[in-house]
Amino acid sequence: MRPNTLKKKIADGVRCVGGWAAIPSAFSTEIYAAQGWDSVTLDMQHGSLDINDIVPMLQAINAAGDATPLVRVPWNDPAYIMRVLDAGAYGIICPMINTKAEAEALVRAGRYPPMGERSFGPFRAAQYGGADYWQHANEEVLLFAMVETRQAVSNLEEILSVKGINGVYVGPSDLSLSMGKTPTLDPTDKDVLTAMDIILKTTRKWGHIAGVHTDGSRTALKRFEEGFQMCTILNDVRLLAMGAAQAIREVRGQAPAQKAKTY
Secondary structure, X not given: XXXXXXXXXXXXXXXXXXXXXXXXXXXXXXXXXXXXXXXXXXXXXXXXXXXXXXXXXXXXXXXXXXXXXXXXXXXXXHHHHHHXXXXXXXXXXXXXXXXXXXXXXXXHHHOOOOOOOOOOOOOOHHHHHOOOHHHHHHHHOEEEEEEOOHXXXXXXXXXXXXXXXXXXXXXHHHHHHHOOOOOOOOOOXXXXXXXXXXXXXXXXXXXXXXXXXXXXXXXXXXXXXXOOOEEEEOOHHHHHHHHHHHHHHHHOOOOOOOOOOOO
């Protein structure tokens, strides 16, 4: 089976930078994925993607380079989890995992027997991963539980104890909301930062991967220094908007002009 390069990089101590795609376009995903990300996550929860967008976008990631393809599913639903894995996703980021039972449900859907109950039918995964995909998928495919509520933090030890969970992915905005704070990808509130520190240290203690979403390179560098192993920088929508806005400011003399890159 094709190895999961994201898993290997993190095991080797590499600080992995993640891309996040919410635009339902294989063309834009191919360009975006070619920029050097360690992983690219297709966002079915808050992006405008549906299941029919997933296969061509996974193919675009594959064509663009060696970024590991991940999918954030819309919910902890076996139908979505199994289908995107069969399509060739090498990892699942599952939102709102608040209890041990919900983490167990994620593993049941994402792992083949005897660990789970995933049904056999890797229609594209076997093409992307290899003919022996089914024999090694339980070891290579990553399952991330999103810990993003006060309840999840209180149940964190139990969530991490579930065999088959590889890591935790922190959603700072939802975590802030659940604590009655303003949603932000760079929290400054003491209570939210304390919760994130608990998540980080507990996850690393269990030997699992600690990932987090950020609002840019400065915040990502800060999170890496704290001990997070995987940081995502915004998404394709926001980076497109920011790049366009910056170019307009430069032309209007509102910001220093940068030298343009050519093909």
